Amino acid sequence: MATNHIPLIMQRLAQIVAEDRIRKYSNKLIVKIIVILKIYGVSYRSSKYFFNNHKEFMELLNIKDIPNFRTLSCRSLRIDWHFINSSIIDIINPYNDSAAVDSSVVKTCKDTTAQGRRKNGKYKDPESSWCYGTMGYEYGRKVHAAIDTDSLSIQEWKTTTASVYDKNIAFEMIDSIRNYNYILMDAAYDSSDIYDYIFENAHTMPVIDTNRRRGIVQDRLTYNRKLGIALRKKRIIKIQIAVGDRKDIFHS
Secondary structure, eight states: OOGGGHHHHHHHHHHHOOOSSOOSSOHHHHHHHHHHHHHTTOOSTTHHHHHHTOHHHHHHHTOSOOOOHHHHHHHHTTSOHHHHHHHHHHHHOSSOOEEEEEEEEEESSOHHHHHHHHHHTOOSOTTOEEEEETTEEEEEEEEEEEEETTTOOEEEEEEEETTSOHHHHHHHHHHHTTTSSEEEEOGGGOSHHHHHHHHHHOSSEEEEOOOTTTOOOGGGOOHHHHHHHHHHHHHHHHHHHHHHHHHHHHHO
């Protein structure tokens, strides 16, 4: 990232971060310092050395000294980084188009170790469990996330044990991206309650893959699921037409 972008980022952060009370180091200052450190890949322990060798950032932040690494580490845990990320995206691109919700298993140990513990019944991580997915049976934890598909910025995330169904955490993820034009989800989220929640609580259109095991039985579809499937098909047709038009232009 070019150095001349830093002042603009600092201005935007000043608009986003709120203060809860008067402190020696304000929330805005802490966030600005941490963002600069992240941009340049500098650890909290090396922060004083970094800023002492980059006086231009000290002048930009209008400070003569910076907090020690313990203060930075402690204060960073109390900052709502999800809100800051989403607010920056809203400033950069106020016309949010598409967001995606998905979950992925994070293995906490090797497969052979997990199988051994399964036979012995001696599990060391109480937060890990077994689940069945596209890769077969897996042992570990599960990360659920909602992301902006253009910037790949995480809007919300949560970690659970692996046995938790994806759609059980989907409602929290949907809340974080309720103002996007489209929410993209795979077949694990193809259920009537997901469609109902989106249509009743969000200003967006669900684009959800059909679960092949459930299929589409017209007589058994709820109104919102039928509407969601119809809108998804309509969007796919529009995309195919647009792609076809572009191919005609390229071949002409």
